[in-house]
Amino acid sequence: MRFGLNKSSLGIAGATAALALVLTGCGGGGQTAKVGTVEDPVVLRFAWWGNDSRAKTTLEVIKDFEAANPTIKVQGENTEFSSYWDKMATQIAGGTTPDVFAMSGSYPSEYSSRGVLLDLAKVKDQLDTSKFAEGTVDLGKIDGTQYTITAGVNSMSMVIDPVVFEKAGVKLPDDETWTWDDFADIAAEITKKSPQGTFGTTPMANDSFLAVWARQNGEDLYSEDGKKMGISEDTLTKWFELNKKLMETGGAPSASQTVEDGSAQPELTLMGQGKQGMKISWSNQMTSYSGSPLVMMKMPGESKEPGAWLRSSMEYAISSKSAQPKEAALFINYLVNNMDAAKKIKSDRGMPANTELKAGITPLLKDSQQKEAAYLDRIAELKIAAPKPFPAGSSSTLEVLNRYNTDVLFGKVSPRDAAKGMISEVNQNLG
Structure with a gap:
């Protein structure tokens, strides 16, 4: 990744010996830190979401960390994403929050507002961010306080299947010039010229993509104070209209097939089966799709008014109630x-x-991952600042968006009424 280095740092990595600390402040719990020894090590709990492959790799990394830090043991807790947040809510309510846990989306704002997350300035000597790419440290800041450290960055992208294009006799788009109208026209052309069951695209109902759409239209998804939606009714209406147009012109499948595809595992989606030409996707998800070698491009409209940004695909946080915050920070640093x-x-x-x-892992990456790295370099070169973290109360926005979009596709509500309803409902959640 060719991003410029961020000159600011949370601190320089400290020694690996266990360090005593009495937690103070909101949610501190007043617990006294244990001083670990080889015979009686400190025990940390680390929770994350993911599949079996991620769990296997993570457990291997944990063993390596323990070998390098014999006074610290880490208990790994892996959960499928669909149930991860419910499990976290239960543990927090029961006072059994893991010491270190994965975060994403609006959850850092939700959790920090309730005093669940540790202010990482308290463990700055154990966390080194001096080699982080420009802007990536700030992804973990909320109202100026550092609550999380990014585990890795990704961005919204357009994944292209060149084989589908070639079989349909359709030219690949120029992602420096194409528009959303071009996207819709290309999608319809691919479907028309492909075997039955193959489509140009499928709509993506995702709040982060909606944030890109808003930014391309000179707006933000949420207001500066996070108390209401920042996207206008007109801009949101146009987004619903685009998804409806894709279906009505044949560029996307029926409403029922779109819903089914949206809930399928990546390899079972139309894109995963080689039956879709274009898919709006997180950049790091391209490797999940099976089938033909894929290409990653910028989304339509990015050259006119860029909306995509480098975001945290996963973030690490420390519980404000952890009795071992400095050891937890040493683990994150590792x-x-x-x-x-x-x-x-x-x-x-x-x-x-x-x-x-x-730079060290790039030679080890698969071809598709190399393409992702190159794409993220292109996004970084745009030097587009990330929006403020999604505010507390916005964790349900994705569900609201999906519900209204589904109603639009099934003809139950007009795009305009969907926009009005969604803005009203989300504003109530934020309020």
Whole structure:
């Protein structure tokens, strides 16, 4: 990743010996830290979401960390994404929050507002961000306080299947010039010229993509104070209209097939089966699709008014109630700064923010991952600042968006009424 280095740092990695600390502040719990020894080590709990492959790799990295830090043991807790947040909510309510846990989306804002997350300034000597790419440290800041450290970065992208294009006799788009109208026209042309069951695209109902759409239209998804939606009714209406147009012109499948495809595992989607020409996707998900070698491009409209940004695909946080915050920080530091760990994790959690690690793992990446790295370089070159973290109360926005989009596709509500309803409902959640 060719991003410029961020000159600011949370601190320089400290010694690996266990360090005593009495937690103070919101949610501190007043617990006294244990001083670990080889015979009686400190025990940390680390929770993350993912599949079996991610779990296997993570457990290997944990063993390496323990070998290098014999006074610390780490208990790994892996959960499928669909149930991860419910499990976290239960543990937090029961006072059994893991010491270190994975975060994403609006959850850092939600959790920090409730005092669940540790202010990482308290463990700055154990966390080194001096080699992080420009802007990636700030991805973990909320109202100026550092609550998380990015585990890796990704971005919204357009994944292209060149084989589908070739079989349909359709030219690949120029992603420096194409528009959303071009996208819709190309999608319809691919479907028309392909065998039955193959489509140009499928709509993507994702709040992060909606944030890109808003930014391309000179707006933000949420207001500056996070108390209401920032996207206008007109801009949101146009987004619903695009998805409806894709279906009505044949560029996308029926409403029922779109819903089914949206809930399928990546390899079972139309894209995964080689039956889709274009798919809006997180950049690090391209490797999940099976079938033909794929290409990653910028989304339509990016050259006119860029909306995509480098974001955290996963973030690491420390519980404000952890009795061992400094050891927890040492573990996070190992995950994001150790070359051996990076060579095992590779881009599974997004491309490393540490530019030296990124350079070190690049030769080890598969072809599709190499394409992702090159794409993220292109996004970085745009030098587009990330929006503020999604605010507390916005974790349900994705569900609201999907529900209204489905109603639009099934003809139950007009795009305009969907926009009005969604803005009203999300504003109530934020309020």
